[in-house]
Amino acid sequence: MSAAEIYWDIVPYVVLAIVVIGTWWRYKYDKFGWTTRSSELYEKRILRVASPLFHFGILVVIVGHVIGLVIPESWTDAIGISEHAYHIQAGVLGAIAGVATLVGAGLLVYRRRTRGPVFMATTLNDKIMYLVLIAAIVAGLATTFLGIDGSQGNYRETVSPWFRSIWILQPRGDLMAEAALSYHVHVTIALVLFALWPFTRLVHVFSAPVAYLFRPYIVYRSREDARPGELIGSEPRRRGW
Numbered sequence: 468m469s470a471a472e473i474y475w476d477i478v479p480y481v482v483l484a485i486v487v488i489g490t491w492w493r494y495k496y497d498k499f500g501w502t503t504r505s506s507e508l509y510e511k512r513i514l515r516v517a518s519p520l521f522h523f524g525i526l527v528v529i530v531g532h533v534i535g536l537v538i539p540e541s542w543t544d545a546i547g548i549s550e551h552a553y554h555i556q557a558g559v560l561g562a563i564a565g566v567a568t569l570v571g572a573g574l575l576v577y578r579r580r581t582r583g584p585v586f587m588a589t590t591l592n593d594k595i596m597y598l599v600l601i602a603a604i605v606a607g608l609a610t611t612f613l614g615i616d617g618s619q620g621n622y623r624e625t626v627s628p629w630f631r632s633i634w635i636l637q638p639r640g641d642l643m644a645e646a647a648l649s650y651h652v653h654v655t656i657a658l659v660l661f662a663l664w665p666f667t668r669l670v671h672v673f674s675a676p677v678a679y680l681f682r683p684y685i686v687y688r689s690r691e692d693a694r695p696g697e698l699i700g701s702e703p704r705r706r707g708w
């Protein structure tokens with residue numbers, strides 16, 4: 468067994484353990500620090516463009532990753548999508564979404580550095596997180612652009628089956644070890660990002676306010692619902708006009 472194989476067999480589980488235990492620990496001991504630490508109050512103009520650009524960009528990047536990593540090549544073959552067609556659509560959509568994400572993240576960092584109050588609210592923790600986040604995005608885009616000429620090999624035969632093997636507890640580090648260096652760099656940076664995740668403001672991702680979509684803005688209760696003579700709260704019932 469080569470060192471690379473052992474690395475890709477073991478490191479993902481170490482990272483998973485850090486994510487699970489770290490998230491539990493952070494929630495238990497820092498519930499009130501569990502926040503995006505929004506800086507909207509300090510600056511709105513750049514944020515209004517940069518934040519959606521980054522967030523919608525990364526959502527598309529995530530959907531692309533789920534499709535590319537989770538769906539086996541044999542399934543897309545079976546419904547008649549050739550390998551060439553798959554890579555063209557993945558490359559074009561991925562590059563557009565990846566560039567949008569990078570521009571959004573770049574603008575967010577520019578804003579943090581140049582807008583005084585936002586800079587003052589930026590901690591060392593934030594700086595390290597931004598550095599690793601942007602490195603992950605740049606390295607991801609590099610795999611896409613370097614792979615345009617096919618020189619990086621087919622990641623759906625190396626990276627993707629390795630990724631799936633982790634979740635079924637039958638790690639195939641040997642497959643990942645065969646992938647091109649660009650994938651080794653990108654995925655290693657991504658694993659560092661995941662390991663830092665529970666200890667940064669990225670925990671806000673686990674608290675996406677999904678319930679907002681389904682609940683009314685304000686819960687109104689009509690006074691008419693009260694039975695005659697019944698008090699609402701401590702207030703005596705008014706007699707009306």
Ligand code: HEM
Pocket residue numbers: 528531532535536557558560561562564565566568600603604605606607608609610611612614622626630650653654657658660
């Ligand atoms: C274990 C985790 C990850 C794996 C196995 C992985 C794998 C890959 C692969 C195989 C590609 C090439 C796609 C192509 O050429 O079409 C890619 C691209 C990319 N990755 Fe990742 N990645 C991971 C995590 C991340 C993370 C955490 C980020 C960002 C924070 C990220 C950002 C990107 C970007 C921006 C691209 C460029 C193309 C696109 O937009 O999809 N990746 N990744």
